[in-house]
Amino acid sequence: MCVSVENCALKALQLTKPGQLDLIEAPPPSLPAGHLLVRTAVAVICTSDLADIRENPFGIRLPQIIGHEGAGVVEAAGDGVKDFAPGDRIAAHPVHPCRQCPECRSGVGHLCRNMWHLGINMSGTFAEFFVVRADRARKVGDMPLGLAALAEPVCVCLEALAQARLAAGGRLLIIGDGPFGAMLANLAPEFKPAEVVIAGHHDFRMGFAPPATTKVNLKTAGADALKKLAGPLGFDAAILAVGSAKAVATCIELLRPKGRLVIFSAIPGLSSVDLFRVHVRELELIGACNDQERFDEALSHLRQPAGRDLGRLITHGLPLEQYRQAIELADRGRETAMKVAFELKAGELPR
Numbered sequence: 001m002c003v004s005v006e007n008c009a010l011k012a013l014q015l016t017k018p019g020q021l022d023l024i025e026a027p028p029p030s031l032p033a034g035h036l037l038v039r040t041a042v043a044v045i046c047t048s049d050l051a052d053i054r055e056n057p058f059g060i061r062l063p064q065i066i067g068h069e070g071a072g073v074v075e076a077a078g079d080g081v082k083d084f085a086p087g088d089r090i091a092a093h094p095v096h097p098c099r100q101c102p103e104c105r106s107g108v109g110h111l112c113r114n115m116w117h118l119g120i121n122m123s124g125t126f127a128e129f130f131v132v133r134a135d136r137a138r139k140v141g142d143m144p145l146g147l148a149a150l151a152e153p154v155c156v157c158l159e160a161l162a163q164a165r166l167a168a169g170g171r172l173l174i175i176g177d178g179p180f181g182a183m184l185a186n187l188a189p190e191f192k193p194a195e196v197v198i199a200g201h202h203d204f205r206m207g208f209a210p211p212a213t214t215k216v217n218l219k220t221a222g223a224d225a226l227k228k229l230a231g232p233l234g235f236d237a238a239i240l241a242v243g244s245a246k247a248v249a250t251c252i253e254l255l256r257p258k259g260r261l262v263i264f265s266a267i268p269g270l271s272s273v274d275l276f277r278v279h280v281r282e283l284e285l286i287g288a289c290n291d292q293e294r295f296d297e298a299l300s301h302l303r304q305p306a307g308r309d310l311g312r313l314i315t316h317g318l319p320l321e322q323y324r325q326a327i328e329l330a331d332r333g334r335e336t337a338m339k340v341a342f343e344l345k346a347g348e349l350p351r
């Protein structure tokens with residue numbers, strides 16, 4: 001471990017090229033004005049990191065220290081930073097809008113055309129230290145930093161639910177039982193739906209959805225199981241939480257007239273979609289990628305009992321040095337693992 005950052009080589013995970021992740025010793029990061037140098041406590045592996053490591057679909061500038069979910073302790077504050085001091089425990093948001101481009105000026109900074117993003121074109125969180133712009137950090141007090149590291153995934157799930165425009169008494173289908181599917185199922189009750197159905201392939205993973213969620217294992221349930229649950233009218237909304245074109249077709253078939261499908265998981269390239277059905281049933285297809293300023297909402301959620309309970313989703317904490325096992329668990333441990341964290345500071349995982 002580094003005691004004094006100036007004189008240290010920092011351990012970090014670098015994506016050198018698709019398929020090649022290396023544990024490197026990086027020079028200490030420089031600290032620009034308005035930014036914070038953060039000693040990483042917990043960094044969490046996201047489903048998108050796994051895709052990045054395999055094939056870099058988002059065009060990460062390589063070589064790059066990856067990772068975008070993380071929380072830690074402020075080591076130093078850059079010039080001009082007023083609201084943070086060394087020792088502050090913070091959550092970090094990976095998206096850094098430029099605040100100047102047409103998107104930023106029109107209120108959709110989360111879709112900024114000049115965006116800086118941890119782990120894509122800025123050094124990421126899979127390192128002993130990372131740098132975040134001060135306006136993209138929040139103090140979290142005594143919240144376990146492992147829980148604080150879930151702030152951004154909670155942000156994007158809240159965005160997906162907002163895009164689904166689920167009304168009280170509505171019926172929601174979540175297709176995909178990975179960490180995002182489970183998180184969505186845990187956040188959905190806030191919108192007072194009549195029913196939430198989660199469909200996936202792993203009983204272990206669907207076990208992380210709340211007891212009131214209807215769980216459908218597509219491996220063992222009959223082909224018509226989801227159709228029966230959709231009922232004669234269909235679901236009000238569906239959220240795609242798995243990168244599968246087949247799942248898109250399933251959702252489109254099961255939505256009620258005027259229903260909405262939120263494209264939350266990424267499916268790179270062209271997909272074929274039954275646009276005739278979209279036309280005749282007046283369906284809506286809506287994207288959800290980043291979140292529109294939901295950082296504070298996500299953190300206040302994580303302070304509530306239901307939000308604190310999301311800490312259960314982190315099933316494993318490993319040191320950076322065991323990155324191969326960590327990636328393997330996150331990628332393939334579908335009957336044993338959910339979110340896998342790099343635990344750089346002991347005692348911060350929410351257990």
Ligand SMILES: [Zn+2]
Pocket residue numbers: 046047048068069152153
């Ligand atoms: Zn993520």
Ligand SMILES: [Zn+2]
Pocket residue numbers: 097098099100101102103104105109112113114115
């Ligand atoms: Zn911008």
